[in-house]
Amino acid sequence: MRCQYDCGSNEHRLSRRTLLGGGLIGGVTLGLGGLVTRTGVAEQVKSKQQRILNIFLHGGVSQLETWDPKPNTDTGGPFRSIPTSVPGMHICELLPYTAQQMHRLAIVRSLNTKQGDHGIGTIEMTTGRKNMPGTTYPHLGAAAAKALTPEHFPLPGHILVRSAGPGSGQAAYLGPKYASVNLADGKPPENSVRPQNLPSEVSARRNDFRRKVNDRFAGRRRTADTDAYTFSYDQAEQLMARADVFDVSKEPEADHERYGRHEFGQHCLLARRLLEADVPFVQINHSNYDTHFENFDYHIEQLGEFDKPFATLVADLADRGLLESTTICVMSEFGRTPRINKTYGRDHWGNAWSVVLGGGRIQPGAIIGKTNDNGTAVVDREVDHGHIFHTILQSAGVDTRAEFEVGGRHFPIADPAKDAIRELLA
Amino acid sequence: MNAVEPDKTHVAKELKHDRPLTACRFDPTGKYAFTGAEDNFVVRWDLESGAATKLEGHDSWVRAIAFSPSGETVYSGGYDGRIMSWSAAAEKPEPVLRYDAHLGWIRALAVSLDGSRLASCGNDNLVKLWDTADGKLVSEFRGHESHVYNLLFHPSDGSLVSCDLKGNVKHWDVATGNVTREFTASALHIYDKTFRADIGGARGMAFSRDGKQLALSGITNCTNAFAGVGNPAVLVLDWESGKLAVQYEGKEKINGVAWGVRQHPEGFWIGLSGGGGGGWLYFWKEAAAEEFAKVKLPDSGRDLDLHPDSLRVAIAHADKTLRICELRAKPA
Numbered sequence: 235m236r237c238q239y240d241c242g243s244n245e246h247r248l249s250r251r252t253l254l255g256g257g258l259i260g261g262v263t264l265g266l267g268g269l270v271t272r273t274g275v276a277e278q279v280k281s282k283q284q285r286i287l288n289i290f291l292h293g294g295v296s297q298l299e300t301w302d303p304k305p306n307t308d309t310g311g312p313f314r315s316i317p318t319s320v321p322g323m324h325i326c327e328l329l330p331y332t333a334q335q336m337h338r339l340a341i342v343r344s345l346n347t348k349q350g351d352h353g354i355g356t357i358e359m360t361t362g363r364k365n366m367p368g369t370t371y372p373h374l375g376a377a378a379a380k381a382l383t384p385e386h387f388p389l390p391g392h393i394l395v396r397s398a399g400p401g402s403g404q405a406a407y408l409g410p411k412y413a414s415v416n417l418a419d420g421k422p423p424e425n426s427v428r429p430q431n432l433p434s435e436v437s438a439r440r441n442d443f444r445r446k447v448n449d450r451f452a453g454r455r456r457t458a459d460t461d462a463y464t465f466s467y468d469q470a471e472q473l474m475a476r477a478d479v480f481d482v483s484k485e486p487e488a489d490h491e492r493y494g495r496h497e498f499g500q501h502c503l504l505a506r507r508l509l510e511a512d513v514p515f516v517q518i519n520h521s522n523y524d525t526h527f528e529n530f531d532y533h534i535e536q537l538g539e540f541d542k543p544f545a546t547l548v549a550d551l552a553d554r555g556l557l558e559s560t561t562i563c564v565m566s567e568f569g570r571t572p573r574i575n576k577t578y579g580r581d582h583w584g585n586a587w588s589v590v591l592g593g594g595r596i597q598p599g600a601i602i603g604k605t606n607d608n609g610t611a612v613v614d615r616e617v618d619h620g621h622i623f624h625t626i627l628q629s630a631g632v633d634t635r636a637e638f639e640v641g642g643r644h645f646p647i648a649d650p651a652k653d654a655i656r657e658l659l660a
Numbered sequence: 661m662n663a664v665e666p667d668k669t670h671v672a673k674e675l676k677h678d679r680p681l682t683a684c685r686f687d688p689t690g691k692y693a694f695t696g697a698e699d700n701f702v703v704r705w706d707l708e709s710g711a712a713t714k715l716e717g718h719d720s721w722v723r724a725i726a727f728s729p730s731g732e733t734v735y736s737g738g739y740d741g742r743i744m745s746w747s748a749a750a751e752k753p754e755p756v757l758r759y760d761a762h763l764g765w766i767r768a769l770a771v772s773l774d775g776s777r778l779a780s781c782g783n784d785n786l787v788k789l790w791d792t793a794d795g796k797l798v799s800e801f802r803g804h805e806s807h808v809y810n811l812l813f814h815p816s817d818g819s820l821v822s823c824d825l826k827g828n829v830k831h832w833d834v835a836t837g838n839v840t841r842e843f844t845a846s847a848l849h850i851y852d853k854t855f856r857a858d859i860g861g862a863r864g865m866a867f868s869r870d871g872k873q874l875a876l877s878g879i880t881n882c883t884n885a886f887a888g889v890g891n892p893a894v895l896v897l898d899w900e901s902g903k904l905a906v907q908y909e910g911k912e913k914i915n916g917v918a919w920g921v922r923q924h925p926e927g928f929w930i931g932l933s934g935g936g937g938g939g940w941l942y943f944w945k946e947a948a949a950e951e952f953a954k955v956k957l958p959d960s961g962r963d964l965d966l967h968p969d970s971l972r973v974a975i976a977h978a979d980k981t982l983r984i985c986e987l988r989a990k991p992a
Binding site: 293306308311312313314397521522524525526527528531532534535536574576577579 | 679680698699700719720721739740764765783807854855856857858859885886887888917934935936959960978979
């Protein structure tokens with residue numbers, strides 16, 4: 235079947251960056267690089283590549299042990315709150331380094347996602363949509379990669395840095411080129427180094443031949459799938475040429491010390507390297523926070539690992555002038571119950587919890603929303619995964635009220651029933 | 661002492677607090693029990709009248725409680741890292757000494773045989789020795805590489821023993837601060853690769869009356885750290901050799917943690933479990949790994965102490981209740 239999704243017009247050759255930045259201005263609808271926007275074009279082109287860093291705390295981090303402490307209450311647990319670099323803003327004492335970076339970050343304390351299932355919560359937080367059986371929406375990383383990746387960008391637009399094991403960011407209808415490239419254990423993508431027994435000239439000759447055959451085939455039977463296939467070869471070649479981007483050992487020794495030699499520290503340092511290379515979307519997974527048992531001991535352990543590298547990464551992005559073009563989010567699939575169970579644990583809880591955002595257009599130092607005195611309910615500015623999804627992308631300059639065009643069909647970039655948390659955006 | 665009948669153990673008294681309890685200790689005179697809870701208070705309970713007196717001053721939960729040998733002074737150690745001393749019998753106890761002792765939680769306190777030193781341990785991986793007269797730091801013992809969960813003075817030679825999260829037991833020379841010996845209770849620890857976290861530690865610790873054995877209680881066979889899937893266990897080590905003498909577990913495997921252990925003067929060991937399998941009192945003796953008696957408790961247990969009369973035990977429960985149980989049949 236003949237491919238219908240790209241007419242080959244000049245508009246389609248424009249960079250996806252043209253979609254950025256002007257989303258709130260309004261204007262005519264144009265088809266650009268597979269997207270449809272209501273905005274003008276030239277004035278929206280940003281001089282700086284926009285990026286998104288999403289840190290996913292698997293298992294459901296406790297909002298009470300992080301961003302919304304309630305000390306001296308029946309639900310508050312044993313930890314105290316500490317002041318931050320933002321006057322009047324307090325967070326849990328388990329995050330002393332992060333506390334000193336809060337003037338660069340913002341807290342949303344009023345999520346009510348009404349979801350306590352790990353799988354569904356993960357899907358909803360990373361797609362910004364209500365989970366519907368039989369329907370798959372693109373991961374935030376896929377949407378970001380499609381919207382933010384410059385044409386001819388040599389690296390993947392959607393990278394997931396995680397521990398060994400399963401898990402990836404699905405692209406759904408956006409097509410496989412926007413699915414996550416996974417750096418398991420922080421290692422470079424598999425087979426990204428040419429085997430030593432294959433000389434580069436031989437490899438080049440093979441690829442030339444493959445291209446010739448492929449072009450002949452594509453001339454008659456080009457589809458979105460064959461394009462993705464071709465793209466993966468091109469990307470693999472480009473990626474091999476830039477393989478050093480994935481090599482965190484090239485970072486200075488002092489930075490390894492600052493971030494910590496443990497896995498999450500190294501993953502944060504790798505994320506900095508990837509973001510400096512203008513990769514549009516990087517997600518780091520940190521595991522695990524599913525603390526039904528002895529929640530407090532485990533949060534000491536896990537947040538003890540999270541705090542310093544995360545704070546160091548935020549500070550480094552700011553110091554290197556990257557924070558204004560890098561939107562940061564720290565999320566989980568849900569929070570944890572205010573009620574402490576009989577084994578000192580907290581269980582799954584989506585009704586009143588928090589995420590942290592920063593960089594990009596996020597208002598630094600802001601606190602959005604409020605929970606009641608012991609954290610059992612949202613009492614002000616209730617939001618959910620849909621609002622967070624819009625906010626992250628709008629912070630990175632994407633008009634989330636626009637649509638992606640794929641194969642001639644239009645798909646809303648984000649849930650049309652929701653919008654960004656406007657007061658959080660500069 | 662009246663004869664005890666462990667299998668006839670029953671709840672003799674219930675003392676209600678307004679938050680789940682975390683700790684309990686009888687004072688050496690046997691008149692009071694002191695508790696810690698999921699609040700910032702230590703509560704003194706008059707065992708006769710049931711009257712409760714709050715000791716206020718901590719900024720976090722308290723799990724460590726210890727006494728001077730005479731019982732005149734009670735010491736509390738909190739998750740705020742603070743040690744406080746109080747006059748145990750004062751009508752309204754006020755802090756006598758109050759000092760920031762550890763960075764992070766204090767998990768256990770112990771008083772030396774002559775009462776002149778207080779030992780503390782906590783999440784900064786340190787063991788510290790304090791002068792009880794003025795609260796001054798006497799020495800600091802380094803060597804543990806994970807949170808220090810418990811410590812005790814040996815009942816006859818006065819040396820100090822501590823156990824950390826990973827089940828590493830260190831025997832300290834109090835005078836020099838040197839580690840005399842190290843041995844392991846590694847059966848009480850695992851690193852859960854799925855959840856990527858450690859679980860373990862001596863939740864309870866006690867010497868035998870003659871000082872020839874050291875018992876450490878906790879969780880073993882743990883297959884899911886974040887759901888607490890594992891079994892309560894007490895490891896009894898031969899003090900002279902440091903080798904495992906016996907590992908006590910329940911005949912029927914239940915999920916939980918052995919939160920406390922004490923030896924009764926008649927020679928048997930009492931263990932308390934709490935967790936997914938509910939609260940149980942176990943009674944073990946000699947080399948038999950399985951209990952000779954066990955008693956179901958009304959709720960999950962979190963701490964245990966044996967009264968000086970050796971007829972009663974105090975159990976801190978998650979359901980906000982301190983239960984005083986008698987180790988014998990109910991009076992007719």
